[in-house]
Every structure is written in structure tokens, then in C-alpha cells.
Amino acid sequence: MAPTLYDVKPEVGDLIEIYRGTYQHWAVYVGDGFIVHLAPPSEVVGAGASSMMSVLYEKALVKKEDLWDVVGTNEWKINNSLDEECEPRPAEVIVRDACAMVGKELPYCVFRGNCEHFATELRYGKAESRQVRKAGQTVMVAGAAAFLGLGLVALAGAFFGGGKKENKNEK
Template sequence: MAPTLYDEKPEVGDLIEIFRGSYQHWAVYIGDGFVVHLAPPSEVPGAGANSMMSVFCEKAVVKREELWDVVGTHQWQINNGLDKKYEPRSAHVIAREARSVVGQELPYCVFRGNCEHFATELRYGKAESRQARKAGEYVMAAGVATVVGLGFVALAGALFGGGKKEKDNKQ
């Protein structure tokens, strides 16, 4: 049995965060030991680095599986961290809507429609992914750093590289 970070039992409608190493997988607890989650083809408990292939997926399937089958050997926790920001919907509504989409193939995008977006939309009626936002901020910062770095290279070239041309033109 995989360890939890806290000694809590999930209740219907709770969001389950599963730590897969470089990312977190999200599911919604629907009772009787089952969760519903959006699973790209590479999302299996033992996938390890292969699960990062979900970055390239365009479709994922909504699955109803036992919590322990989804968790595998990874740590997990109940994470209803957006409860301070959004009002959770009733447990009955969350579970009913989760069950109603099981088996459906949905669009999948790491930045706009991942498993965390799916789970938060079921709980709050709003799709949000804090890990996608953080990844987007990282990508944006890396892009800005690249542009700034290229700007410095261009500036250095203009300041220090032009002298040789002037010297060649004078000869």
C-alpha cells in the first residue's frame, strides 16, 4: 500500500494529488475506494519518466479505478487547496458528474487541459492547474532569459564587433 503524506481518509469529492516525481497526477475521490481521473495513455503508476510523454498527447480517457491502483507505490495526499479561493460543489454533484464522464475521450493539453484542470473543474466548476501555471511561468522566464541573452549578444556584437569592419573599410 502506498504511503499518504497525512493520515487522512478521503471523502467523496476530495481531490487526490499523487506525487509522480517530476509532476503530480490528480484524481477525484468518488467513494468506496474509487477515484475518477483524466489519464493520458502514458499515465500509469509505474511509468516513471515515460509518463512525461503525456506532454505530447492530445487526447486522454476519463477512468474510474481503485485509488490504490492509480496511486501505485507513490505518495499521495488529499489536496483541496483551492477551497479558500472557490466554493466546492456538493459531494453528490461532484461524484455524479465524475461518473457521467467515465469512458469519455477528452482533449488533453498539459497547459490548458490536464488531469488537475479536470479534477478542479469537477470539484469547483472551474478548471485550474497550479502546476501548469508554474510550468508556464518557468517557460516564460526561460523565454525572457533567452531573449535578454540574445539581446546582450547582439548589443555586444554591435559595440565590439563593428570595430573590425570599420578598420577593414579604412584600409
């Protein structure tokens, strides 16, 4: 079950990860129940898998919205897991920089400049997207498996059917 207003209280500067089914949407908590996030036109509550249409957009708008309006009925959590690797910037700097971005239209690329890149850059001063990295690793593993699979098919073909071919013109 998704956390409610009474279960968990984010701290200023926390990263909020919202589960949208096939992907996660990310935001920065700026206090008083509000978040700042990079929202492509398809990022709306309840959009589900159709939010994957964000790959088609080249621009996104930085918005300041009520956390609960953006979360809707989706599950979410505070996710500052990069704190183990990176030093978070001071909370007041995160909030100042996040709020200064509100209303700006920024370049958007699901692979190089998505909502997670935006949020992690605000918190750590370094844009990173673990879901893009994870997806890339999955694609690489699938590609390697397909490559190996094709190699095994070729090997099996050579072993089982690779004998001398008959030439129909031979007598």
C-alpha cells in the same frame, strides 16, 4: 514517505494529487477507496518520466479505479488548495458528475485539458491547472532571461568589440 491507507482518509469530493516525478497526476475521490480520473494512455503506475508522453495524445479515458492501484508507490496528498479561491461544489454533485463521466473518451491537451483541469472542473465547476500555469511562468521567465542575456551579449559586443572596423581595402 507516501501516506498509507491508515495515515489519511480522503473525504468524498476531495482532489487527490499524485506525484509522478516530473509532473503530478490528479483525481477526484468518490468514496469507498475509489477515485475518478482522466487518464491518457501513458498514465500508468510506475511509468515515471515516460508518462510525459501524454503530450502526444489527443484523447484520454475517464476511469474509476482504486486509489491505491493508481497511486502505487508514488507519494500523494489531498489537495483542495483552490478552496481558498473557489467555492467547492457539493460533494454529492461532484461524485454524481464524476461517476457519470466514467468510460467516456474526452479530448486531452496537456495545456488546456489535462487531468488537473478535469479534477478541478468537477470540484469547482472551473477547469484550472496550476502546474500548467507554473510551467508557463517558468517558460516566460526563462525566455525573458534568454532575451536579456542576448541583449547583454550584444551590448558587451558593442562595448568591447564595437570600435571602428578596419577595411582591408583601405591604405
